[in-house]
Structure formats: C-alpha cells, structure tokens
Amino acid sequence: MKKPDIIFQLSMRSVRLNLLRSVLAALGIVIGVVAIASIGMISANMTLSVTEELSATANxxxxxxxxxxxxxxxxxxxxxxxxxxxxxxxxxxxxxxxxxxxxxxxxxxxxxxxxxxxxxxxxxxxxxxxxxxxxxxxxxxxxxxxxxxxxxxxxxxxxxxxxxxxxxxxxxxxxxxxxxxxxxxxxxxxxxxxxxxxxxxxxxxxxxxxxxxxxxxxxxxxxxxxxxxxxVDDIDEIDAVSESIDETLNKKDDEVRVQDSSRMLETISSTLGTITTFALAIAGISLLVAAVSIFNVMMMSVTERIREIGILRSIGTQKGEILRMFVYEAGIIGIVGAGIGAVLSLVIGYVVVFGMVGTTEYFFAWGSLVNVPEGMIIGAVICIISGVYPAWRASKLDPIEALRAE
Incomplete structure (x- = not known):
C-alpha cells in the first residue's frame, strides 16, 4: 500500500530538484490552456450575445x-x-x-x-x-x-x-x-x-x-x-406567414426573399465556428511546442537518473513502478500547468471578452466557462502523453547496465 506513495514522492522530489526546468515545461502548458480557453470563451460569448440580440427580433x-x-x-x-x-x-x-x-x-x-x-x-x-x-x-x-x-x-x-x-x-x-x-x-x-x-x-x-x-x-x-x-403576432405562426408570403409573391417567378433571424443566426454561428476552429488550430501549436518541451524534459530526466533507476530496480522495484514514477512526474507538470492556465484563463479571458465583445454579461454562462475545464483536460492529457515514451524507456533499462552508468 505504501509503494504508490513512495513512487509519487520520488516523482515530486524529482520535480523539486529540477524546479526551473519543470516550471519552463509547465509554462508551455499554461500558454496553451490560456490560448484555447480564451478563444473558446470569446467565441461562446459572441455567439450568446448575437443569439440574445437576434432573439429580440425572432418574430x-x-x-x-x-x-x-x-x-x-x-x-x-x-x-x-x-x-x-x-x-x-x-x-x-x-x-x-x-x-x-x-x-x-x-x-x-x-x-x-x-x-x-x-x-x-x-x-x-x-x-x-x-x-x-x-x-x-x-x-x-x-x-x-x-x-x-x-x-x-x-x-x-x-x-x-x-x-x-x-x-x-x-x-x-x-x-x-x-x-x-x-x-x-x-x-x-x-x-x-x-x-x-x-x-x-x-x-x-x-x-x-x-x-x-x-x-x-x-x-x-x-x-x-x-x-x-x-x-408576426404569434412567433409560432412565423413559418406559416413566411410560406404564405413566398407562395403569394414567388408563385411564378422568384420576386422576393423572405428571411428570419434563425437563418441569420445560423449563418453567423457557422462563420464564428469557422473562425474559432482556425484560431484554435493556431492555439494548438503552443500545446504542440509544450509537448515537445515536456518530452525533452522527461528524456533528460531519464538520462540523468539512469543510475538511480538501476538502484531502484536492484532493490526490487518493478518495471511498472518505474514507468509510473515518470508518468507521475509528467502528470504533476501537466496538472500544475493546467491549473495555473485555468486561473489565468479566467482573468485574461474576462479582459479579452470585454474588449472584443463589449460585454461580459455571458462570461459566467456555462457555455462560456466550460472552455476552461476543456482546456485544462487537453493540456494535462497532452503533458501525460508526452511523458509516456520516456517513462517506458526508463522502465526498460537493464538494471545492471544502469548501475554501471556514470
């Protein structure tokens, strides 16, 4: 029962001993989470704002x-x-x-x-x-x-x-x-x-x-x-009125176009969705850079601790526990970075939404705030995935060869 605690403590110890390197790796996750969450919140607030305004003329x-x-x-x-x-x-x-x-x-x-x-x-x-x-x-x-x-x-x-x-x-x-x-x-x-x-x-x-x-x-x-x-007096009759006008004036030739706010909203939502997807793709580049940085940190950590790994293996530590130790380390960096990124996302997102949308009325709506945990999950998962290969490589080291390492 104590082994998992010891493994986790060893991971925490490694993060503390290489604090600057770990902080720089986590910074990439912070930037990625802030970028993704903020862009998502901007898109959500714009959509909610437009929807509310068009709802006033839905009839x-x-x-x-x-x-x-x-x-x-x-x-x-x-x-x-x-x-x-x-x-x-x-x-x-x-x-x-x-x-x-x-x-x-x-x-x-x-x-x-x-x-x-x-x-x-x-x-x-x-x-x-x-x-x-x-x-x-x-x-x-x-x-x-x-x-x-x-x-x-x-x-x-x-x-x-x-x-x-x-x-x-x-x-x-x-x-x-x-x-x-x-x-x-x-x-x-x-x-x-x-x-x-x-x-x-x-x-x-x-x-x-x-x-x-x-x-x-x-x-x-x-x-x-x-x-x-x-x-239209009754919004439930809007389709019937639209069809009546269309049938009356466009019976022979297309003389007029009949539009309602739902069509306009669909067009705006589609446009915002395309812009948001493109912006999120750009924001994803920062997470890709963060993933490479964390991969590099974990590989350096494995290289520097070959002798330590050899000692752990020689006293009976299993391969799975070695693998888990390095995955824990990547997870700690990812979770801490995602947490800091979430807090900064709320602060930066609030300012950016006010500047671009002109109102923060919908900032705390679920459709807006949901982008924060989504950004955290994406950042943490990418961080852990980036640490899987270095962890696997560490678990496969031969203990005898590891003990001989300088």
Missing amino acids: VLVVSPDSGGGGGMFGPGGGSSSDDDDEDDYISDDQFDDIRKAAGSSYVYYLYSESDRIETGDSSGRTTIYAMDDEAMKEVLTLTEGSFPSTTSQVVIGPDMVERYGIEVGSKITIGDEDDDEGETTVRVTGILEERGMSMDISSDNAIITTEKFFTGRYGGEDEYAQVNVI
Missing part, C-alpha cells in the same frame, strides 16, 4: 427583392434600380400590398434605405439613411431622448452616432456632398433612438432615420422600397 420577417445580389436588407433604396430590370431592384407598392394581404394580421411596414456622406461639426463620414412612414416610425422605434421628426428637415439618430460624432438633440447634420447630383442638405436632430444592437430588420444604432417625404424628395424612388418588414 420579424424581412422581405427583400430577389435581385441576385442587389437590394436586400442593407441594399440601396429607391432611385438605385436598373432601367433594364426595375422590378428586381426594389419592392413595388403593389408587391407591398400583396405582402400585407399574405401576412394577415401581422404588422407590415416598408423601409427605404440609402448610404450617404454626412458632416457635423469637424467630423464627417458615411452612414445609412433610413426612411419609413410616420406611423411605422413611432410603432417600431423607441426614443430615449427628444421627439420624432415632424417636418422634412428633422431626423432622429441611433446611439452610435451620438458616440461617434458627438451629436446631441438640436445638432445639425449636413447630408450629401456638394459635388453630387443631390447636393447637400442640412437637417436637425430631434431625437436619439434606444440601442437595438444587432438586428436584421433595421440597423438603426449607427443610422439616420428621416421622413418618407424627405427621402423620396432627395433620392427619388417613391413607392420603391428597399425592404418590407413583417412583425
């Missing part, structure tokens, strides 16, 4: 023109259609009526969209200009400050615009460029919108929302909508 269907790449959710608004194929570049007013009939009791509204240059104070850039009718604007959007536009010279803006350009209620924004055909137009901000986060119906956080009259007067394309959004 929304987005209908966009099926133009083979034109239009779409973030495509151009009215006035951008081709002369050869006008019907493919926007949703017409007749199509909007068909969508509204097919959607039944669901709330349906249209959306104009255009990208344009803006200037305010000393700052300038490009942003999305949205427009909808007054009723839809008040129904769909929520203000945190100010009021909705009442004239064509008034607009409301998203919260990101406030942060990016230092705009506030009452500020003036110049839209357009004097060299463009539309020229420049100055509008006044009357309201700041509530943050919506990632959403597929309307990305208003970094956009300007104008009246329909202002938009069509500047960009043209009256009754030519970039997209139509359908807010």
Whole structure:
C-alpha cells in the first residue's frame, strides 16, 4: 500500500530538484490552456450575445427583392434600380400590398434605405439613411431622448452616432456632398433612438432615420422600397406567414426573399465556428511546442537518473513502478500547468471578452466557462502523453547496465 506513495514522492522530489526546468515545461502548458480557453470563451460569448440580440427580433420577417445580389436588407433604396430590370431592384407598392394581404394580421411596414456622406461639426463620414412612414416610425422605434421628426428637415439618430460624432438633440447634420447630383442638405436632430444592437430588420444604432417625404424628395424612388418588414403576432405562426408570403409573391417567378433571424443566426454561428476552429488550430501549436518541451524534459530526466533507476530496480522495484514514477512526474507538470492556465484563463479571458465583445454579461454562462475545464483536460492529457515514451524507456533499462552508468 505504501509503494504508490513512495513512487509519487520520488516523482515530486524529482520535480523539486529540477524546479526551473519543470516550471519552463509547465509554462508551455499554461500558454496553451490560456490560448484555447480564451478563444473558446470569446467565441461562446459572441455567439450568446448575437443569439440574445437576434432573439429580440425572432418574430420579424424581412422581405427583400430577389435581385441576385442587389437590394436586400442593407441594399440601396429607391432611385438605385436598373432601367433594364426595375422590378428586381426594389419592392413595388403593389408587391407591398400583396405582402400585407399574405401576412394577415401581422404588422407590415416598408423601409427605404440609402448610404450617404454626412458632416457635423469637424467630423464627417458615411452612414445609412433610413426612411419609413410616420406611423411605422413611432410603432417600431423607441426614443430615449427628444421627439420624432415632424417636418422634412428633422431626423432622429441611433446611439452610435451620438458616440461617434458627438451629436446631441438640436445638432445639425449636413447630408450629401456638394459635388453630387443631390447636393447637400442640412437637417436637425430631434431625437436619439434606444440601442437595438444587432438586428436584421433595421440597423438603426449607427443610422439616420428621416421622413418618407424627405427621402423620396432627395433620392427619388417613391413607392420603391428597399425592404418590407413583417412583425408576426404569434412567433409560432412565423413559418406559416413566411410560406404564405413566398407562395403569394414567388408563385411564378422568384420576386422576393423572405428571411428570419434563425437563418441569420445560423449563418453567423457557422462563420464564428469557422473562425474559432482556425484560431484554435493556431492555439494548438503552443500545446504542440509544450509537448515537445515536456518530452525533452522527461528524456533528460531519464538520462540523468539512469543510475538511480538501476538502484531502484536492484532493490526490487518493478518495471511498472518505474514507468509510473515518470508518468507521475509528467502528470504533476501537466496538472500544475493546467491549473495555473485555468486561473489565468479566467482573468485574461474576462479582459479579452470585454474588449472584443463589449460585454461580459455571458462570461459566467456555462457555455462560456466550460472552455476552461476543456482546456485544462487537453493540456494535462497532452503533458501525460508526452511523458509516456520516456517513462517506458526508463522502465526498460537493464538494471545492471544502469548501475554501471556514470
């Protein structure tokens, strides 16, 4: 019963006698565990954050023109259609009526969209200009400050615009460029919108929302909508409403595309999964380096302790016990390195997640924290596997030859 304890104590003694070498070997495991766990947590937090944001619009269907790449959710608004194929570049007013009939009791509204240059104070850039009718604007959007536009010279803006350009209620924004055909137009901000986060119906956080009259007067394309959004009353009916719209408008030709947040979520999750896999493969290189380092440490340990092994074998220590002694040594290095790596993963991961995702709301969720024990297990297992061959080699040494070693 005492032999396993003695074997373990001998392993601990070897680690202590070669502390610096053991620490350097464990450092590779620490780095590998931190890399794998942190990348996993970043991916999990991004996925959970996107899922939560899209869940808020899970009952929304987005209908966009099926133009083979034109239009779409973030495509151009009215006035951008081709002369050869006008019907493919926007949703017409007749199509909007068909969508509204097919959607039944669901709330349906249209959306104009255009990208344009803006200037305010000393700052300038490009942003999305949205427009909808007054009723839809008040129904769909929520203000945190100010009021909705009442004239064509008034607009409301998203919260990101406030942060990016230092705009506030009452500020003036110049839209357009004097060299463009539309020229420049100055509008006044009357309201700041509530943050919506990632959403597929309307990305208003970094956009300007104008009246329909202002938009069509500047960009043209009256009754030519970039997209139509359908807010379904009962989320359980969303598939039925989607099929109804598809059957009504795409009976003969594919006129529109009907999308919901689940499809967008699948696309985002797939993209994040690919990026995460690639990043984890890179992180795995650090564990490969750690494995080589531990293999080298264990081989050096066997070489330096040949005489000790010979003495142990001569007093009756079995081959299996010699093998176990070196496996224990590799395991100690791996477990200590994985433990330190786990602690550092929580600290570093928290900072990195906050920096990249912008929130740590989901950091302590199981889907995020599970990456820490997974990283520990991978690091410890790789460490032990790296010590198996040196341990096997030590157990196979001839005791007589080992005692003769200098």
